[in-house]
Amino acid sequence: MATVRVQEAPFDLAQETAALAAGRADAGAVASFLGICRADDGLAAMVLEHYPAMTERALARIAAEAEARWPLTGCTVIHRVGRILPGEPIVLVLTASAHRAAALESCAFLIDWLKTKAPFWKCEEFADGARRWVAARAEDEAAAARWVAAAADAPARRRREPERTTG
Amino acid sequence: MRVLYFAWLRQKVGLAEEEAAPPPEVRDVAGLMRWLAARSPGHAAAFADPRQVRAAVNQEFASPDTPVAPDDEVAFFPPVTGG
Numbered sequence: 001m002a003t004v005r006v007q008e009a010p011f012d013l014a015q016e017t018a019a020l021a022a023g024r025a026d027a028g029a030v031a032s033f034l035g036i037c038r039a040d041d042g043l044a045a046m047v048l049e050h051y052p053a054m055t056e057r058a059l060a061r062i063a064a065e066a067e068a069r070w071p072l073t074g075c076t077v078i079h080r081v082g083r084i085l086p087g088e089p090i091v092l093v094l095t096a097s098a099h100r101a102a103a104l105e106s107c108a109f110l111i112d113w114l115k116t117k118a119p120f121w122k123c124e125e126f127a128d129g130a131r132r133w134v135a136a137r138a139e140d141e142a143a144a145a146r147w148v149a150a151a152a153d154a155p156a157r158r159r160r161e162p163e164r165t166t167g
Numbered sequence: 168m169r170v171l172y173f174a175w176l177r178q179k180v181g182l183a184e185e186e187a188a189p190p191p192e193v194r195d196v197a198g199l200m201r202w203l204a205a206r207s208p209g210h211a212a213a214f215a216d217p218r219q220v221r222a223a224v225n226q227e228f229a230s231p232d233t234p235v236a237p238d239d240e241v242a243f244f245p246p247v248t249g250g
Contacts, residue, residue: 035250049174051242054226091250111250120249121174133175136246
C-alpha cells in the first residue's frame with residue numbers, strides 16, 4: 001500500500017526514504033524523484049492549486065497502477081500545494097523494490113503519470129507582481145503515453161531481472 | 168448540481184463553485200459547458216475555447232460525452248500541470 005500525501009509543508013527526502021525502508025529487509029533498491037521549483041524568468045514563487053476532493057484519490061490510483069506493474073516493496077508520493085519558493089521541493093516520488101530496474105522504471109512512470117493525471121495547477125508569480133498560469137506541455141503528454149504502450153510488456157518486465165543480493 | 172472551477176477557469180468565471188440546475192436536455196459534459204457559457208460574460212470567457220477545458224464528474228476525469236445528473240459534482244479546469 002503506497003503512502004500518498006498532499007501537503008503545504010516542505011518534506012525531507014532522507015526522512016521519507018528512511019520511513020520507506022524501516023523494518024524491511026526485502027528492498028534492494030530505492031529510486032527517488034525530487035521535483036524542485038526553478039527560478040525561471042525571474043520567478044518569485046509558484047502557487048500550486050489542487051482539487052482537494054479528488055487529488056489524493058487520483059494519486060492513490062496512479063500509485064496502485066505502479067504497484068500492479070512492478071513488484072514494489074514500498075512507494076511514497078508527496079505533492080506540495082500552496083506557495084512554493086524557488087529552490088524548494090514540490091514533489092517527491094520514492095519507489096522500493098528487490099532490484100533496481102523495477103525501482104527506477106516505476107519511479108519514472110509515477111512522475112510521468114502524475115504530471116498528466118493528477119489535478120494540480122501551477123501559477124507562476126513574478127517579482128513585478130505579474131501572474132501566469134503554467135500551460136500543459138505536449139512533451140509531458142508524450143512521456144505519459146509511452147507507458148500505455150509499455151503496459152503490454154509489463155509481465156515480461158516483472159520477470160526480466162535475474163536474482164541478485166543487492167539492487 | 169454542484170459545479171466547481173479551478174485555476175484560470177475559476178478566475179474567469181469569478182466563482183470557485185456554484186449550484187446549477189440545468190434543464191433536462193443538458194445530458195453530458197459538453198452540453199453542460201454550452202449551457203453554463205450562457206450564464207454570464209465570465210462564464211462565456213471561461214468556456215470560449217472548449218479544447219482548453221477539462222472536466223471531472225464526481226471527482227473522476229471525464230470526457231465531453233460523459234453523462235451528468237442533478238446530484239453530480241462537476242468540476243471544470245485547464246489541463247493539469249502538477250509534478
